[in-house]
Amino acid sequence: MAIIHMGSSFDYSGAVRTLRTTFHDGEYCPLPGTNGMNDAKQGDTLYETHHGLCLYDYERNGYDDSDWYMVVWDPVTKTSKEVFFATTRGWSYPCYASKADATPEVRAEFKAYVDYNLRRSEILKRRNERKHMAEIARRAGLQRTQVENLKAAVGSAWQGIERLITANLRSGFRKSMRDQVIAWATNPAPKYRSPLSPKQMAYL
Numbered sequence: 001m002a003i004i005h006m007g008s009s010f011d012y013s014g015a016v017r018t019l020r021t022t023f024h025d026g027e028y029c030p031l032p033g034t035n036g037m038n039d040a041k042q043g044d045t046l047y048e049t050h051h052g053l054c055l056y057d058y059e060r061n062g063y064d065d066s067d068w069y070m071v072v073w074d075p076v077t078k079t080s081k082e083v084f085f086a087t088t089r090g091w092s093y094p095c096y097a098s099k100a101d102a103t104p105e106v107r108a109e110f111k112a113y114v115d116y117n118l119r120r121s122e123i124l125k126r127r128n129e130r131k132h133m134a135e136i137a138r139r140a141g142l143q144r145t146q147v148e149n150l151k152a153a154v155g156s157a158w159q160g161i162e163r164l165i166t167a168n169l170r171s172g173f174r175k176s177m178r179d180q181v182i183a184w185a186t187n188p189a190p191k192y193r194s195p196l197s198p199k200q201m202a203y204l
Contacts (some may be wrong), residue, residue, distance in 0.1 A: 002049060005049060006094060030044070030094070050070070050072045052140070054072050055110055068084070068086040069157050073106045092180050146186060153195065156191025161204065164177060177200055183195075
């Protein structure tokens, strides 16, 4: 089973409701009249899409209602996409029977796609981090490797240190702390493991 959609045997686009003449492949009415799809008494129809391509579904909670989406594989673009298929905003109980049915081949393609994007994201992250560190180094008058060593040394206090060495400071006390940090960063063999004492760190 794939994604189950709800439709109608009627067309409501005009001023008067009329029977449709074209339907999705396999579209049917769960409670047909005596004249099948042409029976004017029937209304709601059901049809299925994305056979063998449904990877997983998830619920997106809203303030008052929830919506359900199916992540499906697009064999043409070789990417995944989301398809909205059910909601609590209206009656859509038949659609809750939609199930993931991706074939092993589709799951293998999806995994390769995810792995590729994870690797690409990691490469871009490292590239942006290097650019950011180079900019900090430029503003602080340091080398990028010195900034990277400084970041490794201060750990969770890095954001405060970054502001300290790049900001336009007015406070003489903070300027002296910045000079102390710069001196530590430019020393190839600093005496202490950290450029600032724990008490100084508290002022960052």
